[in-house]
Amino acid sequence: MRMSNMLIATLREVPAEAEIASHQLMLRAGLIRKMSSGIYNHLPLGVKVLKNVEEIIREEMEAKGAQELLCSAIIPAELWQESGRWDAYGAEMFRVKDRGNRDYCLGPTHEEVFTSTVKNEIKSYKQLPINLYQIQTKYRDERRPRFGVMRSREFIMKDAYSFDKDQEGLDIAFNKMHDAYVNIFNRCGLDAKCVEADSGAIGGSNSAEFMVKSEVGEDDIVFCTACDYAANIEKAEAIAEKAEEEALQEMKKVETPNSRTIEEVSEFLNVDTKKTVKTLLYNVDGKTVAVLVRGDREVNEVKVANASNATGDIELASHEQVMEATNAQTGFAGPVGIKVDLLLVDEEVKNMHNIIVGANETGYHLTGVNYGRDFEGVVGDFRNVEEGEKCPKCGGKITIAKGTEVGHIFKLGTKYSESMNAKFIDENGKEQPFIMGCYGIGVTRTVASIIEQHHDENGIIWPLEVAPYKVSVIAVNSKDEEQMKIAEEIYNNLRSLGLDVLFDDRKERAGVKFKDAELMGIPMRVVVGKKITDGEVEFRLRTSSDNEIIKIDEVEGRIRTEFEKNGLKLR
């Protein structure tokens, strides 16, 4: 591409709207522009990167035998009613009516559509296994779109769905997708870690997320510093501390006026927060669920939701619900005599002695309370793991980092095939529901994540395979005919190798050209300057600050070397 003909949309200033590096650089390098809140248009440079990432995904998916479909974004409500998700999906789903007043949504995901397609097309176990995918636009009306395309309302996703006749088949499909994702993110130059994730009611190791460490990530990822254990904090198993033995005290009611929070109560009674237990009340599908964790711990709402079989998100109980369960103002709830539908007790709490809890009476707490003697409940793991705790796998030390999810692989089992009555005939002539898996990659988000991991103060530093252009050819002085002629020859030669090359033929100062090439993150640059009188040009990698002086006829070879280093072929 000759830059004199190109829509160059680089910006020198950092746009005020952008908080994070990838968002700033996607705007500054001219990859995207905002259309509306959480809705972006891709400019030419952005489209080229998207297409490169899509091509990598396609190749790796097809290498695992997946076949590409393309489904409509508009989906009739009936399909979602069949699966029961039309009402459950809530405000995040864009809904639309046609001229006949029929209900549709803009697909936020396509489980229903793929299940229905396979239900119609596949009748026999002989046609299984099958894995179908698409690279397609998704719609989610996020409450809080942010960070550019990192969390947007219209975005490109690769979603795949596997259909098997049995659990073994699903396991194979799941592992294949795991391997494909490892390859995809490697080729994208992304350091993405596969971590255990929550799989809701299905349980087991059925869900894994590919996470990119990022300071602006919205998830907390738990890593072991000693072994390879890694899990989303939603899922990460907490090991209950054993409390030291001590003599059981008598339970006593003490006045704690105006002390509602753990901190206030600990201070008022002059005890460590670790001796207190907090009782949180949740509204789960209309029922009241109480959760007890040690005073200094955090409740893990996903674990609570799973333990209480919630159909959707759970929320803290209303003031009225608290009053009803405890006969007291908020801040004085405790397990003794509480009226709830379910009482969940974190294992750590069960191990503690002589704990301090709310008295279910405004202005009062109980001391010397003990599990078993004074109250009982469903014991389990209901809290978040914390930095420095023990790894559930090896006992090593846990560390926690922020992460962004770029991929998700999930064993669905028969959730959709059962609800949508999608069945095949097995070897014995019996109807069986398809055993399904689903596998997503956020394509637009992957691009942003690559930039998060590959940039410096001057701009993007594209990994070679996803780079929109691989080489930038720059004539230092565009008025120098000889420089322009040689630059053009190099450009034409590189293009003839099937390479995406930029030729900066603009009548701009060399400094402007260098700055744009760096901002756009072009991996290699060839600078044609005064040294051509000696038959030499400058070659520089975007990752380096060193100029290599090479002969003009060495340019192709030098570029070939970089391709080989990256495991890529040039024509």
Added chain:
Amino acid sequence: MRMSNMLIATLREVPAEAEIASHQLMLRAGLIRKMSSGIYNHLPLGVKVLKNVEEIIREEMEAKGAQELLCSAIIPAELWQESGRWDAYGAEMFRVKDRGNRDYCLGPTHEEVFTSTVKNEIKSYKQLPINLYQIQTKYRDERRPRFGVMRSREFIMKDAYSFDKDQEGLDIAFNKMHDAYVNIFNRCGLDAKCVEADSGAIGGSNSAEFMVKSEVGEDDIVFCTACDYAANIEKAEAIAEKAEEEALQEMKKVETPNSRTIEEVSEFLNVDTKKTVKTLLYNVDGKTVAVLVRGDREVNEVKVANASNATGDIELASHEQVMEATNAQTGFAGPVGIKVDLLLVDEEVKNMHNIIVGANETGYHLTGVNYGRDFEGVVGDFRNVEEGEKCPKCGGKITIAKGTEVGHIFKLGTKYSESMNAKFIDENGKEQPFIMGCYGIGVTRTVASIIEQHHDENGIIWPLEVAPYKVSVIAVNSKDEEQMKIAEEIYNNLRSLGLDVLFDDRKERAGVKFKDAELMGIPMRVVVGKKITDGEVEFRLRTSSDNEIIKIDEVEGRIRTEFEKNGLKLR
């Protein structure tokens, strides 16, 4: 692709829902499935063809210097309010509200978005010309979706928009796009004819459509049998017949009870319909417009709309409007004494003598009426051309055929840049509106049109470049190990050439395999059967019914020959 692993969705029966060949074959060969009225999912075979067509479009667009963007499908209402089209677009536009109750549409086209983008990015004439395109999903809530993807509500379109500093630049851009379209449709194997089309208020030869002749086409295309004249009937110029000289009669009112239509009046008065004139009344943006054409002619509503500066579609006047204009029941309107906002007279009517028209009185007509003496109006071309008339260009004979529009190129001028205040600074430092063109190709419709032109009773016959797979390798007896081994070797060898090949390794009868390959339209097939004992296989083109017996080691060469014949390269 090994067919044993493939989602094969071929159907033996012709689906009842499909009326036309392409729709039937896209269903039968397993390219598409219906999701909802006018909304389709593409199955793997369909996706492959789409991608091939898209790739051709991309290459030809980029060869003309166009750059690819990717804009959101969701577009905020404000942009459409700026251009004035939010209200004008009517029921065909899908509208959607987000959780904040803000208005958006699902883009039926993207003039507003591209104009706004260029307005923000391009400031100077130095950055012009520029041509930006996208291949993207469009939404139009058609009143009557039909013929499968031929007229659907969600479809893929290539839309491009050119921005120039002056009219000469636009002319160049328009011609480049014309040439690109010729190349695109040629490579798709489509016989698409470029015809003059209506360009609304802008006028001139500013709009051209690429039309595919088709019995099920929704447009009438006017061709000259002698020269290269071709136009959409909406646009095609009608040459007014000169009437023979005759003495002017006196105007007389005659009773014509129950005679309302031209046929009834002609019969009642025993005259040729060519002596009568029909007066049709239209509602144009609330105003009443009367149009006079010879009794046997058809009014051209596009010409009427243009002449009356209609902002949108026009419709026949209501009974109340007719009563108000004529003081009579419908069927008795005429030009003498009619009360309308505009009276349009087809040139042919002006030339006629002693015509018969409605008397604007229920039950009466006038005879001996003459233009100039008895009534006057705006004279022009307001009728449809008819088969056998004279070509406006060379005087040759006109013929009319049905056609389907697959592409449209259009000089917009400053329509959008003016209304959206999109301006650049010209050579003299003055602000000027961009001079725009827009250029569309219906991608999904192009695929259907290719099938309309390339099929037989056994299935699709893909032109080589768009074919989802180029060759099908079939072992006659899948239980014969030697046949399977050689078939597999041929398959692997052809794949190593970078070729999309199908290997029918299914345990099916040979007849089933042949039928599927023909239905899917695979251009070449290699049949491995008993002749392998002589080192021979059968080669057959989908376009032929002859089997060529060739040596196994001649297969590659034979296929190379076909590629060369089609101007294509093989690795």
